[in-house]
Amino acid sequence: MPDPEPRSPRKPSPLEPLRPFTARRDSGLELRAAQPEPTEADFDHSSEAPLPHWAEGRVDTVAGRTLRVKSAPGLRDRLDLVRSRLVRRRERIRVAPGLYALGNPGTGTPVFVTANYKPSFDALRFALSHRDAWLLVLDTKGVNVWCAAGKGRFGDAELLRRLRASGLERIAPRADLVLPQLGATGVGAWKIAKATGRRVRVGPVRAADLGAWLDSGCVATAAMRRVRFGLRERAVLIPREIVARSGAFALALLPAIAFAWSAKPGIPPVAPGANLAALAARAFAWWAAPAGGLFMGLVAFPLALPVIPFRHFSAKGALLGAAWTAAWLAAARLPPLESISGALAATSVASYLAVNFTGSSTCTSQDAVKRELRIALPLQAAGAVLALLALAARMALALAGAAGGAP
Amino acid sequence: MKTRSFTYPGNGRSLAVDAARCRACGACFEVCPHAAIEPGPDGVARVAEREACMECGACARACPFGAISVEAGVGCAAAILSGLRRGTAPDCGCGDGCGDGPPCC
Numbered sequence: 001m002p003d004p005e006p007r008s009p010r011k012p013s014p015l016e017p018l019r020p021f022t023a024r025r026d027s028g029l030e031l032r033a034a035q036p037e038p039t040e041a042d043f044d045h046s047s048e049a050p051l052p053h054w055a056e057g058r059v060d061t062v063a064g065r066t067l068r069v070k071s072a073p074g075l076r077d078r079l080d081l082v083r084s085r086l087v088r089r090r091e092r093i094r095v096a097p098g099l100y101a102l103g104n105p106g107t108g109t110p111v112f113v114t115a116n117y118k119p120s121f122d123a124l125r126f127a128l129s130h131r132d133a134w135l136l137v138l139d140t141k142g143v144n145v146w147c148a149a150g151k152g153r154f155g156d157a158e159l160l161r162r163l164r165a166s167g168l169e170r171i172a173p174r175a176d177l178v179l180p181q182l183g184a185t186g187v188g189a190w191k192i193a194k195a196t197g198r199r200v201r202v203g204p205v206r207a208a209d210l211g212a213w214l215d216s217g218c219v220a221t222a223a224m225r226r227v228r229f230g231l232r233e234r235a236v237l238i239p240r241e242i243v244a245r246s247g248a249f250a251l252a253l254l255p256a257i258a259f260a261w262s263a264k265p266g267i268p269p270v271a272p273g274a275n276l277a278a279l280a281a282r283a284f285a286w287w288a289a290p291a292g293g294l295f296m297g298l299v300a301f302p303l304a305l306p307v308i309p310f311r312h313f314s315a316k317g318a319l320l321g322a323a324w325t326a327a328w329l330a331a332a333r334l335p336p337l338e339s340i341s342g343a344l345a346a347t348s349v350a351s352y353l354a355v356n357f358t359g360s361s362t363c364t365s366q367d368a369v370k371r372e373l374r375i376a377l378p379l380q381a382a383g384a385v386l387a388l389l390a391l392a393a394r395m396a397l398a399l400a401g402a403a404g405g406a407p
Numbered sequence: 408m409k410t411r412s413f414t415y416p417g418n419g420r421s422l423a424v425d426a427a428r429c430r431a432c433g434a435c436f437e438v439c440p441h442a443a444i445e446p447g448p449d450g451v452a453r454v455a456e457r458e459a460c461m462e463c464g465a466c467a468r469a470c471p472f473g474a475i476s477v478e479a480g481v482g483c484a485a486a487i488l489s490g491l492r493r494g495t496a497p498d499c500g501c502g503d504g505c506g507d508g509p510p511c512c
Contacts, residue, residue: 147481150463150479150480150481151498181440182440182465184465184468184469185463185464185465185468185479186468187468188469188471189438189469190434190471202437202438202469205440220437222442225439225440225442226441226442229413306413311414311415312416356485358482358483358484359483359485359486361413362440362441362461363413363414363441363459363461364418364482364483365415365419365420365460365461365462365463366462366478366480366481366482366483366486366497367417367418367420367462367478368415368416368418368420368462368482369482369483369484369487370487371417372416372417373484373487373488377488
């Protein structure tokens with residue numbers, strides 16, 4: 001197949017459709033510089049390699065061979081979806097960019113554009129079951145349509161490049177393009193129409209609505225055009241938040257343990273004969289404050305989002321943290337310094353996590369979040385610092401008491 | 408309508424419609440995920456609910472006549488903080504393979 005794109009210096013090997021990332025954590029910039037953007041489908045459709053589990057065969061077109069994809073979810077597709085809601089690096093759950101066939105598409109069959117994040121690709125093919133379609137998968141580095149569009153990867157340039165590289169100009173020269181609505185942040189439908197001479201339609205927000213949209217003659221209802229962020233949409237985000245923040249729960253144990261030791265004279269190390277169970281209980285009593293703040297910010301906040309008083313996420317989170325604090329104070333009954341420390345920790349942790357949920361929410365603008373952070377972040381940081389200072393003061397008092405022999 | 412529109416304080420400040428340039432084609436209403444922008448009685452675009460606008464920039468990109476302007480960006484605290492830390496523009500790092508920061512977008 002002739003390659004209309006300028007050759008990149010290091011062409012990716014054709015049998016590396018799912019090349020895993022091996023870069024160091026801090027090397028985002030070097031990674032982008034060192035790895036040239038693939039200039040054509042980095043998947044060898046003509047190979048006799050085993051079919052991916054989501055493909056059911058191969059299709060010959062005038063521009064070469066491609067894969068025919070299944071339109072029913074299999075067990076591994078369901079596992080991929082579950083995994084995408086748990087793992088940190090979900091961008092690894094991806095398919096190779098390029099053109100795929102669904103059913104028996106012809107020269108006039110519409111082309112549905114999507115991202116190479118596998119759950120996005122899956123949602124599209126499942127929504128089009130029992131239909132014929134071309135699926136054009138853009139290289140979004142394993143990021144979903146909306147986020148990739150916001151970063152420009154699901155963009156005009158990538159779409160035009162992928163249209164050329166896939167051979168669609170020969171395979172289906174005048175077929176309509178159907179863009180996902182949430183791709184509109186990166187792709188201007190009129191620009192694509194102008195550049196390709198094709199009719200470009202903007203499909204609904206959710207792939208699941210595609211059937212109804214197609215059956216109604218490509219007319220979207222108002223509901224199809226709106227992003228939903230109901231209880232269900234918010235709840236599925238929680239497992240991944242907890243997995244990603246699990247280290248924070250453990251981190252909160254450090255001051256808790258230090259605090260518990262400080263409560264006994266003769267530390268460190270733990271004095272012989274010290275009651276370890278009592279120490280653990282004290283550590284847990286303090287830990288319950290920041291851990292509760294984490295729980296409130298990661299679980300309670302997304303679930304209760306619309307019904308929590310206040311409008312700013314940081315204020316909503318602080319309120320949840322304060323609610324936890326009230327319960328914790330009543331239950332733990334610690335002395336004043338410990339109580340102050342725990343209260344500040346729970347409140348600032350919950351508030352910080354809540355404002356971080358702006359990245360998962362569907363409704364916050366960058367400017368609004370920046371304005372909020374300017375006020376909320378110093379307060380949250382101050383709360384956390386004061387919480388640690390109060391603990392440190394308690395420890396210092398305990399040490400002084402131990403040294404002086406007075407309680 | 409089933410969907411309740413989430414609004415946020417401070418949203419949509421930069422969204423502006425130049426009614427003189429608008430040809431009432433409807434491309435902007437079509438792509439707005441929050442119905443923040445809607446047709447007026449004459450079909451010309453107008454801001455319907457400013458605080459529902461998350462400034463994603465879809466409407467401005469969809470407009471063939473340059474009638475809409477908005478300062479677009481991802482509204483993600485993690486992205487903004489990561490940008491502050493690195494001294495760059497807000498970037499959540501999603502899909503860059505560096506996996507820096509909390510889960511986002």
